[in-house]
Amino acid sequence: MGSAAAALPISLATGVVLARWLSVADRGLYALLTTFSAIVFGASTGLTWLSTVPPTSALVALMFGTRWFATLYGFAFVSHQVGGFLGVLLGGVVFEKFGSYTPIWWLSVLFGVLSALINLPIVEAPVVRPVAQPA
Numbered sequence: 001m002g003s004a005a006a007a008l009p010i011s012l013a014t015g016v017v018l019a020r021w022l023s024v025a026d027r028g029l030y031a032l033l034t035t036f037s038a039i040v041f042g043a044s045t046g047l048t049w050l051s052t053v054p055p056t057s058a059l060v061a062l063m064f065g066t067r068w069f070a071t072l073y074g075f076a077f078v079s080h081q082v083g084g085f086l087g088v089l090l091g092g093v094v095f096e097k098f099g100s101y102t103p104i105w106w107l108s109v110l111f112g113v114l115s116a117l118i119n120l121p122i123v124e125a126p127v128v129r130p131v132a133q134p135a
Helices: 002-032 035-047 053-064 069-098 102-119
Strands: none
Touching: 053 069, 069 102
16 A cells, blocks of 8 residues: 555656656647647647646645645636736737747746746645644
């Protein structure tokens, strides 16, 4: 039981990284825009659309418990959607200004690296809550 529980986060992380890598690697096929490349891109993007949801929800439940899980995960989900909207909006604004997606691509790379660095110190452990003592 213990080894299976230890392997679960590793397998989830490996699956997410592999799926995202395949999706990003497929984007290089834009230079070869064909019916096949469009189908492969659509399939890989569709399969990885919500691949980060299970690890995120598990992390929220592990760290904060299940009492306020719906509210906390709701905040995480809404902030993800707002970030996605703002990212697309910024991409359009940058494309209109510079006539290329290159600046927004490098900004996305920067944000990805910064996000990874910000998440490194996260300790995946339940938050310790003091228990009320009788008077």
